[in-house]
Amino acid sequence: MLLMTDAPRDAEGPEAECPRCGKQLSLCVCEGIEPIDNKVALLILQHPQEQDKSLGTARLTALHFANATLKVGLSWASLAKALGQPADPHAWAILYLGSARAAALAPDVDIVAINKKGEVEPQQQGILRGLEGVVLLDGSWSQAKALWWRNPWMLKCRRILLNPARPSRYGKLRREPRSDGLSTIESAAMLISRLEKRAEIETALLASFDRLLVRYRALQSASPTLEHAKHPRMRKGHASRNRSQNDRRAKAMRRRR
Numbered sequence: 276m277l278l279m280t281d282a283p284r285d286a287e288g289p290e291a292e293c294p295r296c297g298k299q300l301s302l303c304v305c306e307g308i309e310p311i312d313n314k315v316a317l318l319i320l321q322h323p324q325e326q327d328k329s330l331g332t333a334r335l336t337a338l339h340f341a342n343a344t345l346k347v348g349l350s351w352a353s354l355a356k357a358l359g360q361p362a363d364p365h366a367w368a369i370l371y372l373g374s375a376r377a378a379a380l381a382p383d384v385d386i387v388a389i390n391k392k393g394e395v396e397p398q399q400q401g402i403l404r405g406l407e408g409v410v411l412l413d414g415s416w417s418q419a420k421a422l423w424w425r426n427p428w429m430l431k432c433r434r435i436l437l438n439p440a441r442p443s444r445y446g447k448l449r450r451e452p453r454s455d456g457l458s459t460i461e462s463a464a465m466l467i468s469r470l471e472k473r474a475e476i477e478t479a480l481l482a483s484f485d486r487l488l489v490r491y492r493a494l495q496s497a498s499p500t501l502e503h504a505k506h507p508r509m510r511k512g513h514a515s516r517n518r519s520q521n522d523r524r525a526k527a528m529r530r531r532r
């Protein structure tokens with residue numbers, strides 16, 4: 276994506292981007308977000324081909340937390356490498372992509388820890404209370420699956436399923452939703468607020484997501500064909516440049532804390 280921050284805006288060209296959330300300014304809702312002091316750390320791993328700049332929520336989610344790391348890439352040698360600091364994968368959980376359905380396994384709860392066979396772990400409270408952090412995979416269903424298979428250390432993590440009471444607020448806006456249908460920001464909201472028993476976390480994140488969707492729908496109805504114009508055609512080499520750029524931004528974000 277071209278950065279046009281200093282250039283005058285061309286009527287046909289892409290709109291300037293917010294340096295914090297990476298969205299075009301008409302979709303930026305990150306102003307005034309106060310990072311939440313979370314005890315359960317959050318690691319978001321984004322597939323490099325995740326290109327939904329308009330509706331993607333990974334960076335917006337990371338901005339909401341003091342203890343969050345966003346990495347763009349395909350594989351990391353270990354959880355510690357992905358995180359950039361020592362960490363024990365056994366004390367972390369990953370939001371699991373497998374076919375086990377939370378609604379069938381544990382209909383009465385909205386977060387459930389499962390074992391490698393896809394069964395409900397008998398010691399739910401002990402496992403959920405002991406978690407130091409959670410890993411979220413950001414991308415389409417197939418991109419998230421690619422991340423899972425390329426990072427064997429994820430097998431050491433606990434597995435969590437979400438059982439959302441209502442479907443994603445994305446509605447029909449996304450063509451290729453995750454298997455559980457939730458956006459990254461909705462998943463993080465549910466996970467961290469349940470694990471820390473702080474409902475206000477979910478309230479804050481969902482309010483941001485609602486603001487984004489309101490802006491997106493307004494933009495869409497103002498110009499239904501606008502979306503295509505806003506995505507400059509990807510050229511060869513662009514993806515890797517984007518990745519290092521995002522990594523630098525993520526690092527800068529972490530330094531700022």
Ligand SMILES: [Zn+2]
Pocket residue numbers: 293294295296297298303304305306
């Ligand atoms: Zn922004």
